[in-house]
Amino acid sequence: MSALLDILAAAFLLAGGVVIALAALGVARFPDPFTRMHAATKAGVVGCGLILIGTAFSLGTPGGWLTALAAVAFLVATTPIASHLLGRAAYVAGAPISPATISDALAGVLDRKLFDIDPARRPRDRRPAPPTPAPEEAPMTAVPIRDPARAGAQHQTTALRRLVCWLAGAGAQQEASAVAIALARDTGARLTGLSLLDSDAGQPRGAVPIGGTHWAQWLASSRRTRMRQAAAHAFAEFQDLARDAGVPAEARHDEGGLATLPTQVAAADLVIVPAGIDASGMAAPPAEELAAQVARARLVPVLRVGRRPATVRRVAILAGASPDCGRLAHGLIHGGLWATARVTVIPIGEQSERAAELARAQVDLLQAHGRTVELGDPLGADHSPAAAAAALRRYDAVVMATLSSGSGWFGAVRTDLHETAAETVALVLLP
Amino acid sequence: MTIFDMTLVELAARAAMALVGLGLVGVAWRLLTGPSAADRVIATDMLGLLAIAIAALTAVLAIHAAFLDIAFAIALFGFLGAVAFAGLLEGAAERRPEVD
Incomplete structure (x- = not known):
């Protein structure tokens, strides 16, 4: 009888130890506070209960049994309440939710703060930005700089303080993350990774045939799952890259969709967006791209990253006759990007006296700010896409007013100069 | 005293103690690294459960029921915490203002 009791006690103690070790592993390794709490409370209580019962078996006294059973009963009764309160508090306080989460039943029920890291934490001291390299000798400037006294004074000031890098996990995400981190390192700007999913994306709208609802919802849910997985992957990659580069960066995840865009990017000088995708991470034509959508909101300049150039030496400004084109040079100067690059203003579209005047005015403004600038050959509407691409291939970045001017019937004829430029040039700035 | 001199229960208790100690390292790491305040609170809660287990195992190893009372007390106060x-x-x- 005693041997049997000993074996029982040993079995309970060992099982409890194993379960509690697994619970602790869960607390240490699970991705967000809610899953960690699930490990801590459920597995933790089972492990503790097993160890307490094993102790009672080993002691074998009535008093020992009474205490152990009372402790187990108390744990089982109170831990669910405690964990419920803790989970609610964590949700309200805005604890990060893992991007792999399938659904958030409390969205819209409880008021939730934005992602908030421990307030006791302070950002690390930023390293001083490395000195910007001297502007290389340009072999030829079409228009000489008239005000040499101010020419050297502009390279110290940069207007970039807050950057937002879009994390969608699709398209040119890796290049976009790398460009954003390099930019943050060079300017000392604060970098935030943002993944903004639309939790209603792909939901069936309007009439769906009988029996189709089930599949439509299933499709929408699997699509959301894929979006979340892609975002989680981009998150991890972004954080690895930032850590390797020694750049302090934080990441934020939200499921409000593009409707919450103003609050998400209002505090940024520049949003860096990967090319070729729409808001839900699917491949999209330039007119419906995420970069175009964010730029259309006119909240903040957008940098669309297609590839990652080693350095940006030559920048083109595509200046047409539309009113938006008048602020391209202004946007380039006040965006603080590419201060040492050589700028070419290219008049595009129907040639008119007004367009030429606009282009000359922008050359003048850039010169007054001490940029190396020239007036390029005009690209007319009659250029073939191949010829335009050949003319634009030598530029590392292009500044233009829109990603697509939507020429052709319903966009059927794809000979738009803006789209050609977006496909040819690595970086596109939409001020 | 070698491993062969121990009784079965003592052996099991020591093994369980080692496992709990291992868990303590993981939970402490979570408590120190965070990153959010909620993570630290959850780790603190889990530390309480680990303390209950350690107190119970000490009762087995010391063959003294008083340590079990300590486990009971921690179970009572951990909830309040x-x-x-x-x-x-x-x-x-x-209380936090809306500026962030």
Whole structure:
């Protein structure tokens, strides 16, 4: 009888130890506070209960049994309440939710703060930005700089303080993350990774045939799952890259969709967006791209990253006759990007006296700010896409007013100069 | 004293103690690294459960029921601690201004 009791006690103690070790592993390794709490409370209580019962078996006294059973009963009764309160508090306080989460039943029920890291934490001291390299000798400037006294004074000031890098996990995400981190390192700007999913994306709208609802919802849910997985992957990659580069960066995840865009990017000088995708991470034509959508909101300049150039030496400004084109040079100067690059203003579209005047005015403004600038050959509407691409291939970045001017019937004829430029040039700035 | 001199129960208790100690390292790491305040509160809660286990195992190893009373006491107060921390988190969230 005693041997049997000993074996029982040993079995309970060992099982409890194993379960509690697994619970602790869960607390240490699970991705967000809610899953960690699930490990801590459920597995933790089972492990503790097993160890307490094993102790009672080993002691074998009535008093020992009474205490152990009372402790187990108390744990089982109170831990669910405690964990419920803790989970609610964590949700309200805005604890990060893992991007792999399938659904958030409390969205819209409880008021939730934005992602908030421990307030006791302070950002690390930023390293001083490395000195910007001297502007290389340009072999030829079409228009000489008239005000040499101010020419050297502009390279110290940069207007970039807050950057937002879009994390969608699709398209040119890796290049976009790398460009954003390099930019943050060079300017000392604060970098935030943002993944903004639309939790209603792909939901069936309007009439769906009988029996189709089930599949439509299933499709929408699997699509959301894929979006979340892609975002989680981009998150991890972004954080690895930032850590390797020694750049302090934080990441934020939200499921409000593009409707919450103003609050998400209002505090940024520049949003860096990967090319070729729409808001839900699917491949999209330039007119419906995420970069175009964010730029259309006119909240903040957008940098669309297609590839990652080693350095940006030559920048083109595509200046047409539309009113938006008048602020391209202004946007380039006040965006603080590419201060040492050589700028070419290219008049595009129907040639008119007004367009030429606009282009000359922008050359003048850039010169007054001490940029190396020239007036390029005009690209007319009659250029073939191949010829335009050949003319634009030598530029590392292009500044233009829109990603697509939507020429052709319903966009059927794809000979738009803006789209050609977006496909040819690595970086596109939409001020 | 070698491993062969121990009774079966003592052996099991020592093994369980080692496992709990291993868990203690993981939970302490989570407590120190965070990253959010909620993570630290959850790790603190879990530390309480680990303390209950350690107290119970000490009762087995010392063959003394008094340590079991300590486990019971920690179980009682751990709950209150968790509730208080939850109130603190929620209150902090409500007090924080909207600027962020």
